Amino acid sequence: MPYLKPEQPEKVTAPSLKASKARGERMVCLTAYDYPTARIVDEAGIDIILVGDSLGNVVLGYGNTVPVTLDDILIHVKAVRRGVQRALLVADMPYGSFHTGADDTVRAALRLVKESGAEAVKLVNEEISGMGHIGLTPQLINQLGAYRVKGKTADAARKLLDDAYALEEAGAFAIVLELVPREIAELITNSIHIPTIGIGAGVHCDIQVLVFHDLLGMAFGKLPRFVREYANLRETITDAVTRWAEDVRNGSYPSEQESYGLPADAAAELKIEIKKVRSRKKAQKAGSKRSVALGSDSFY
Numbered sequence: 556m557p558y559l560k561p562e563q564p565e566k567v568t569a570p571s572l573k574a575s576k577a578r579g580e581r582m583v584c585l586t587a588y589d590y591p592t593a594r595i596v597d598e599a600g601i602d603i604i605l606v607g608d609s610l611g612n613v614v615l616g617y618g619n620t621v622p623v624t625l626d627d628i629l630i631h632v633k634a635v636r637r638g639v640q641r642a643l644l645v646a647d648m649p650y651g652s653f654h655t656g657a658d659d660t661v662r663a664a665l666r667l668v669k670e671s672g673a674e675a676v677k678l679v680n681e682e683i684s685g686m687g688h689i690g691l692t693p694q695l696i697n698q699l700g701a702y703r704v705k706g707k708t709a710d711a712a713r714k715l716l717d718d719a720y721a722l723e724e725a726g727a728f729a730i731v732l733e734l735v736p737r738e739i740a741e742l743i744t745n746s747i748h749i750p751t752i753g754i755g756a757g758v759h760c761d762i763q764v765l766v767f768h769d770l771l772g773m774a775f776g777k778l779p780r781f782v783r784e785y786a787n788l789r790e791t792i793t794d795a796v797t798r799w800a801e802d803v804r805n806g807s808y809p810s811e812q813e814s815y816g817l818p819a820d821a822a823a824e825l826k827i828e829i830k831k832v833r834s835r836k837k838a839q840k841a842g843s844k845r846s847v848a849l850g851s852d853s854f855y
């Protein structure tokens with residue numbers, strides 16, 4: 556399907572998302588972790604760019620998001636910041652950055668805003684715009700044991716709805732719903748005034764988000780069923796890298812067009828120079844052989 560340009564090319568802000576929801580617009584959010592991806596994603600008109608702690612899985616090679624540190628997120632948000640103009644730039648608060656009290660949490664959020672240029676953070680509620688995250692929260696993998704759909708019982712569904720109300724009440728500007736049944740996501744979306752951002756939560760959320768590497772086929776391991784791969788860049792990259800290595804090994808890369816030659820007069824001068832060096836070396840070799848021969852004569 557061709558890319559649909561956003562209705563509003565203006566800068567996306569936390570308040571403009573709420574207005575977009577009120578107008579019934581569908582919006583899009585994607586993760587990015589570095590400058591080139593951020594530029595591509597922003598120039599494609601994606602509304603929200605999230606430097607998620609999924610960084611741990613898809614870029615840093617950890618098995619989950621728990622080891623990701625605030626410093627990791629800071630470095631990646633700085634790089635992404637340089638590539639983003641229109642989208643709202645949101646930084647994830649990594650595991651451990653909001654567990655030791657409100658002051659520490661705000662301090663960590665302030666660092667993300669001041670030092671790296673994030674415009675909002677995911678999780679906290681202070682003067683800084685906050686995005687909530689309910690349903691499956693991968694940071695809690697050690698407590699959960701496995702990634703499973705949340706809210707499958709009436710009780711669990713009610714708890715999710717209560718959490719969504721509480722986050723709205725606390726001033727969150729949007730809420731991520733991860734891996735929750737689509738009926739619950741629809742109920743929550745229709746019950747609150749701030750946008751819901753769905754990942755594995757069905758079509759009724761106001762905004763959809765996917766992890767960039769999953770969308771492009773650059774992730775390893777089994778993907779959850781909510782991911783639709785729009786490209787297989789892993790295959791494309793493997794093919795390109797393999798062909799390049801082959802070309803280097805068989806001598807067909809670099810070609811003359813892919814390297815630089817000397818101008819004819821300089822080449823002629825160089826030829827003469829090389830000849831001189833060779834004959835000087837030949838003379839030196841002959842000289843040293845003669846002195847060895849003389850030395851052995853005198854010894855016997």
Ligand code: KIV
Binds near residue numbers: 610
């Ligand atoms: O870390 C992340 O990328 C996220 C999204 C999956 C919402 O939290």
